[in-house]
Amino acid sequence: MIRFRHRTNLLLVVCSLLLSLQTRAQNPLTLWYNKPAANWNEALPIGNGRLAAMVYGTPGRERLQLNEETVWAGEPGNNVVPGVYEGIVEIRKLLFAGKYKEAQDLANKTFPRQALTTNNYGMPYQTVGNLLLTFPGHEAATNYYRDLDIQQAIAKVSYQVQGVTYTREMFVSLPDQVIVVRLTASKPGSITCRLGMNSPQLSHSIKTEPTKLVLAGVGGSNDNKVGKVKFQAHIVPKVEGGTVTATDSTLQITGATAATIYVSMGTNFKSYKDLGGDETAKAASYLPAALAKAYPATKAAHVASYRRYFDRVSLNLGSTDAVKKPTDVRIADFATGNDPALAALYFQFGRYLLICSSQPGTQPANLQGKWNDKLSPPWDSKYTVNINTEMNYWPAEVTNLSELHQPLFSMLKDLAETGKESASVVYHARGWNMHHNTDLWRITGNVDGGFYGMWPMGGAWLTQHLWQHYLFTGDKAFLREYYPVLKGAALYYVDALQEEPSHKWLVVAPSMSPENTYQSGVGITAGTTMDNQLVFDVFSNALRAAAVLNTDKAFADTLQGMIKRLPPMQIGQYSQLQEWLQDWDKPDDKHRHVSHLYGLYPSQQISPYANPELFAAAENSLVYRGDKSTGWSMGWKVNLWARLLNGNRAYKLIADQLNPAGTEASGQNGGTYPNLLDAHPPFQIDGNFGCTSGIAEMLVQSHDGAIDILPALPDAWPTGEVKGLVARGGYVVDLAWNKGKVTRLQITSKLGGNCRLRVHSPVAATGTAKLATTRGTNPNPFYQNTVIKTPLVSAKAAVKKSTLQPSFVYDLATKASTTYTLNGR
Structure with missing residues (x-):
């Protein structure tokens, strides 16, 4: 429990808190709290793609929950x-005969729902x-504060015990591949604590060497697979005095x-088909270089490595006094308050999470x-690929984190095998x-x-991400490298x-x-x-890739x-975009998946200008499906309403x-936990992304x-500025607006070529820019x-056509x- 031990110190503490509030208000990229995490959904995430931890921030007993x-x-x-092929053939016959219940029954028999001892439904990702860290006497802390600075990728905890200020800084170093916990105190010789470990893994051991703590374990067995991932975590403190x-x-x-x-961790994993690594050697390998550095150098290298990604995009939607409140209070107040800075923080938090969970060379x-x-x-x-894994990478290209797409591409090479x-x-x-x-x-079964x-x-x-990466980057070498993956996906549907x-x-x-x-039940x-829609895109992408690479004409x-x-898309009896081949949609269906709207987003098959009837039908479908749902579903609907050019409805989501x-x-x-993580419930990260x-x-x-500027700006954001967003064709967009109208627009062209712009208030060229009247299709x-x-x-x-601005x-x-x-x- 946190309490004041001396009433005479109250005035000093209040003044200190007011000063810290002013400091926090000046940093819009910080999640902060005035109490420790009571549970996992209040702890703060740090990571470097390979390693991750959740920080609780309890004064008397800090907990870092660890993942590798x-x-x-x-x-x-x-x-x-x-x-099972004979069953597939029979299911097809039943479907085409209109015997849908019989087809479902046969599918259930051919592929039983329960996990099989001779097969499996996939393995779980597990904690280390x-x-x-136990600090005797720190239970009675005062002037408590903890935060996560997503501009620096550093979590911090501070509090006072008997007039001494204790501070913890924690981060997962990108360059050094270790978790770093820095403990300091305002009075020399004041840090006394015990380092221990535990693990829920059924097979694990804990031992010490003279100055090292080692946790060793083996991942669990599940269904018909035996646990064979061996892991180790090595903990080494480096003290100044004491x-x-x-x-x-x-x-x-x-x-x-x-x-x-x-904290260094390693496993025996080398690839999805090779567990021939040495977990002991890998965990130990990162420590010598890390220990050789002074802490300021380690911290500076981490921040610089992280910010080369994070600083590419900035977003300012305005600020109110709400920024002075703790983050959990801001979440509670958002729907009824005026806190545009929380939306900007949430946007950047998604980028933070992608940087921290997906680095080149990682899973x-x-x-x-x-x-x-x-x-x-x-x-x-694990990886649920009927929406969730794809959603994780929707921000990669547009928010200027293109390199962080690479782990998904590497997985696609594996899956293509x-x-x-x-x-x-x-x-x-x-x-x-x-x-x-x-x-x-x-x-893949x-x-x-x-x-x-x-x-x-x-x-x-998943292969749509390959083609989209090419559209954003124009990287022909990348396209050539991954063309076999695109072709293999298309070849499957040919057969x-x-x-x-x-x-x-x-x-x-x-x-x-x-x-x-x-x-x-059917x-x-x-x-x-x-x-x-998906097969159309698979075939179209392979066709266009073959043309770009001048290959495979016969295919x-x-x-x-x-x-x-x-089949063409169809508009059904309720003026909706049909979900099935037959007109079976129910207007009262509130299902979390809005799969038939894939063609609107993330695909680009439904245009308000080229397909106005389909555009209106898609909007009707989304209205029927409703707003409130799981967290990831509401995240998808934000994108869908943005594509429907309805900024106010997107903002409502x-x-x-x-x-x-x-x-x-x-x-x-749905909803958001106090640590800004998305709730299905429980936690899924896709809603953040x-x-x-x-x-x-x-x-x-x-x-x-065309590049459409401010296509779905809500009334809640009348003034703002964003820098660094990326458009297809290698264009980087910086823009500012006031009263909903563009005041300044800067386009940086990486690849050259014709840049067609659609804006909703007139603009004029300056300097070397020369605007021309559009003619025909964008070349x-x-x-x-x-x-x-x-x-x-x-x-x-x-169907009534939508009115466009x-x-x-x-x-x-x-x-x-x-x-x-x-x-x-």
């Missing part, structure tokens, strides 16, 4: 079930354990003026980024595919049985598509619209709208012919998301033939408009590595 990204249950091996002594399981620091504690960010305190976390904290087995064995197809989940071992698991589209969605009997369209069967049903079907001809046979999450462990209530990308989409879009190859089939419209539909469209000829400035007029 390759500590998973299980061992190498796929989860493809043999002997906890580093515990002494370090060891017991059999703890280290004791006594009478130090300052102490720096280094991709999973369902909880890299932060997990359990052995069996919700949904195993393991996915050959599922394509061949389950569907008798060439190429590669996967279903809706994967893990460290790159499984069915997960969760014949209902949730019958969705062979995970690879189709797997089936001709449906009514229109002779080519469709995916069996499949489903992720996790939704159209009859009670979700399995053929030709869902999302599947059709491109095959794809071109098959695209013509894909942000406000819904920035409501305090409840204490329930499950459900579909979805809202970050959604705010970017509200300010700049670049998918519909920039990165801005090719998506041409889709004319949609089919139900005779019962009454006026816009001004200009062409700006640009040269590579040149900046152009426009001013509002």
Whole structure:
């Protein structure tokens, strides 16, 4: 408990608190609190992509909950079930005969829902354990404060005990690959604490060497896989004054003026198919260089390495007195208050989390980024690829963190290998595919049985990130390297598509619209709208990539012919974009997945200018589905409303998301925990990333033939400034606005070419910039408009075209590595 020990000190403490409040108000990029974390959802996340920790900040007993990204249950091996192809063939027959319940029953029998002893539904990501720092007598602390500075990537705790101010600084070093805990005190010789560890892992041990604490363990067994990931955590303190002594399981620091504690972790993991590494040697390898540096140098190197990513983008939406309140209070007040700076902080917090959970050479960010305190976390904290993993990387390109996309690309190379087995064995197809989940071992088979698991589209969605990366960067060498992955995904659908009997369209069967049903207990079907949209993109991307690389003309001809046979999108009887091939939508369906709106976002198949009826139908579908949902679903809806050019509705979803999450462990209530992490509930990181990308989409879009400036600006942000957002074609956008109108627009062109701009208030060129009247289609190859089939419209539909805000469209000829400035007029 935190309390004041001496009433006579009260005035001094109050003055000190007021001064610290003023300091905090000057740093809009800090999460701060006046009490320790009471639970995991109040602890603060730090990480460097490979290592992660949650910091609790309790004065008497600090807890750092530790993760190393390759500590998973299980061992190498796929989860493809043999002997199921005949069942797939029969399911197709039943679907095309209209026997949907029978098809679902057979799918459930062919792919049982329960985990099998002969197979598995994926392995869980697991915690290493906890580093515990016990400070005797510090329970009675006063003047408590803790924060997370996301501009520096440093967590801090400070408090007073008997007139001595104690401070902790904690970060996970990007360059040195260790977790660093710095302890200081205002009075020399005041630091005395005990270092201990624990772990929930069933197989683990703790021992000490003269000045080192070592936790060794093995990841758990699960389903039909034996735990074979060996890990170690090495804890080494470096003290200034005082002494370090060891017991059999703890280290004791006594009478130090300052102490720096280094945490290094390593495993035997080398790749998804190789556990031949040496966990002891890896954990030990990072320590000599880290220990050789003075703390100021270590801290400076970490901050510099981190800020080379973070500082690329700034966002100012204005500020009010709300910034003087602790972050948990700001979350509670957001929906009814006036706190635009919290939306900006939330946007930047998403970028912080991506930097800290996905670095080049690491594993991709999973369902909880890299932060997990359990052995069996919700949904195993693995990679759910029917929305969640993709959402994790939506901010990567647009918020100027393109390099951080690389772990996902590396995983795609692995999946393109393991996915050959599922394509061949389950569907008798060439190429590669996967279903809706994967893990460290790159499984590609069915997960969760014949209902949730019958969705062979995970690879189709993931490969969109390859093509989008090319559109943002123009990196032809990258495209050449990953073209085989794109081609393999397309080749699978060349073989797997089936001709449906009514229109002779080519469709995916069996499949489903992720996790939704159209009859009670029946979700399995053929030709869902999302599947059709995904296959269209897979084929289109492979076609365009082949053209860019001047390769594979015969294969491109095959794809071109098959695209013509894909189903068009359809507008159903309720004037909605249909979710299924048949008009089965229910207006009262509030399901969390809005899969049929993939074509609106993140794809670019539905344009307000080229497809106004579809655009309106998509809006109707989103209105029917409702706002309140799981955290990640509301994050997706921010992006969808931004694409629908409705800034106020997008802002409402942000406000819904920035409501305090409840204490329930499950459900579909969404919201935000006190540490700003997204609640499904429980915690999933995708909602954070979805809202970050959604705010970017509200300010700049670049998918519909032009760079659209302030396409979905809400009334709540009348004045602001953003710098560093990235548009397709390699354009970096800085802009300022006042009363909703652009006052200054700066475009930096990395690649050159025609820059077509759409603005909603007129602008004028300055300096070398020369604006021209637009003519025809944008000639920039990165801005090719998506041409889709004319949609089919139900005779019962009454679609009304949306009213769009006026816009001004200009062409700006640009040269590579040149900046152009426009001013509002």
